[in-house]
Amino acid sequence: MNNKLLLDNLRCIPDWPKKGVNFRDVTTLFKNNDCLQEICDEMYELYKDKGITKIVGIESRGFVMSSALALRLGAGVVLCRKPGKLPCDTVQESYAKEYGKDTIEIHKDAIGEDDVILLHDDLLATGGTMKAACNLVKKFHPKKVYANFIIELVNEGLNGREGFDEDIEITSLIKI
Numbered sequence: 001m002n003n004k005l006l007l008d009n010l011r012c013i014p015d016w017p018k019k020g021v022n023f024r025d026v027t028t029l030f031k032n033n034d035c036l037q038e039i040c041d042e043m044y045e046l047y048k049d050k051g052i053t054k055i056v057g058i059e060s061r062g063f064v065m066s067s068a069l070a071l072r073l074g075a076g077v078v079l080c081r082k083p084g085k086l087p088c089d090t091v092q093e094s095y096a097k098e099y100g101k102d103t104i105e106i107h108k109d110a111i112g113e114d115d116v117i118l119l120h121d122d123l124l125a126t127g128g129t130m131k132a133a134c135n136l137v138k139k140f141h142p143k144k145v146y147a148n149f150i151i152e153l154v155n156e157g158l159n160g161r162e163g164f165d166e167d168i169e170i171t172s173l174i175k176i
């Protein structure tokens with residue numbers, strides 16, 4: 001069920017960063033402690049029994065709740081970053097974006113075969129970023145991979161949930 005507190009506090013900016021895009025600005029949830037608590041509580045309920053050992057936060061808005069939830073779950077945090085930002089050896093994955101290509105990367109020693117991974121980002125639009133992150137994490141052969149978003153865009157014809165591997169369990173807190 002969609003959460004009224006979160007929906008009421010989420011700012012939407014029409015035509016940003018370009019005409020036709022309704023930008024869902026999660027910073028208006030992050031700045032509000034009631035919303036932050038609510039997001040953390042809901043995520044905790046979803047994942048408290050899954051044995052999550054590491055949360056992989058996707059740059060940059062995925063970093064915020066990753067660390068809050070990791071502290072609550074007793075898990076670690078791994079940063080999934082845009083290229084050239086991580087200082088040590090990395091494993092990379094490239095993916096197609098609306099215009100051109102992009103790449104994300106994770107430190108080579110960040111994940112092991114015993115890990116149960118929760119990937120987290122603020123928002124699912126086309127799903128390109130998260131599908132690439134799933135492919136990247138699978139290169140480490142963890143025991144299990146989950147994916148979570150605060151916001152899932154379901155009414156814009158983007159079909160972001162399509163194309164994920166079937167073994168990835170996906171959740172979102174609010175669907176718009």
Ligand SMILES: O=P(O)(O)OC[C@H]1O[C@H](OP(=O)(O)OP(=O)(O)O)[C@H](O)[C@@H]1O
Pocket residue numbers: 058059060061062121122123124125126127128129130160
């Ligand atoms: O489902 P998709 O179509 O891949 O879009 C979703 C991605 O786009 C946004 O990030 P952005 O690239 O704006 O990066 P930022 O968080 O660093 O601003 C958002 O935070 C997701 O990571």
Ligand SMILES: Nc1ncnc2[nH]cnc12
Pocket residue numbers: 021022023024025123125126
């Ligand atoms: N509509 C949207 N709002 C916020 N972030 C996005 N990333 C991709 N599409 C977005």
